Amino acid sequence: QVQLVQSGAEVRKPGASVKISCKTSGYTFTSHYLHWVRQAPGQGLEWMGIINPTDATTYYAQTFEGRVTMTSDSSTGTVYMEVSSLRSEDTAVYYCARLGSGDGYSHWGQGTLVSVSS
Amino acid sequence: DIQLTQSPSFLSASVGDRVTVTCRASQGIGSYLAWYQQKPGKAPKLLIYAASTLESGVPSRFSGSRSGTDFTLTISSLQPEDFATYYCQQLNTYPHTFGQGTKLEIK
Numbered sequence: 001q002v003q004l005v006q007s008g009a010e011v012r013k014p015g016a017s018v019k020i021s022c023k024t025s026g027y028t029f030t031s032h033y034l035h036w037v038r039q040a041p042g043q044g045l046e047w048m049g050i051i052n053p054t055d056a057t058t059y060y061a062q063t064f065e066g067r068v069t070m071t072s073d074s075s076t077g078t079v080y081m082e083v084s085s086l087r088s089e090d091t092a093v094y095y096c097a098r099l100g101s102g103d104g105y106s107h108w109g110q111g112t113l114v115s116v117s118s
Numbered sequence: 119d120i121q122l123t124q125s126p127s128f129l130s131a132s133v134g135d136r137v138t139v140t141c142r143a144s145q146g147i148g149s150y151l152a153w154y155q156q157k158p159g160k161a162p163k164l165l166i167y168a169a170s171t172l173e174s175g176v177p178s179r180f181s182g183s184r185s186g187t188d189f190t191l192t193i194s195s196l197q198p199e200d201f202a203t204y205y206c207q208q209l210n211t212y213p214h215t216f217g218q219g220t221k222l223e224i225k
Contacts, residue, residue, distance in 0.1 A: 044205065045156075045207075045219075047207075047215060059212050100164065103168055105154075105207075106167075109161065
């Protein structure tokens, strides 16, 4: 079965960077784009961007352009997202997700909590 | 970017009630709309995609519909496990924006 397993919680100081991983299994890695979504405490869902594992092309939401970098490693079936210049407002749970058979994110990672505090 | 306006933001209802959540898109998105349910501490769960197609394994009391740029999620008879937050999402164009959410609480 399809599985997306994310790396563990992280704590960073303002101005630092963090890199989160999302290891996939149960399907052909290059067959589906991977999406990243975040959720600040008590807030709604915010779409961040996508990566095409086939050729590593990316598309980022304008809010994150220049501060987020998504990469992929086909040898391990893992995608990564790095967020730089962290600020307190970046404290959130970050999810990777994938479309299912239709146009909806049917597969999600368990989420990675990133806490940014001085 | 396409904006999705969900209403209401909060909804109080009882077990057995029929409830409706609406989502209005700022421009045409065809039927590229999905609905999710999220419980505290958990990842969202896909309920409906393509505006009205039920995801496999989702109870039939959930349904979705579309009228132009207005979309509706209906729960025909609320069950205790349905009390959660619901989000719509458009998948017509990037960024795949979400509505702000509707928190469904027990009356």
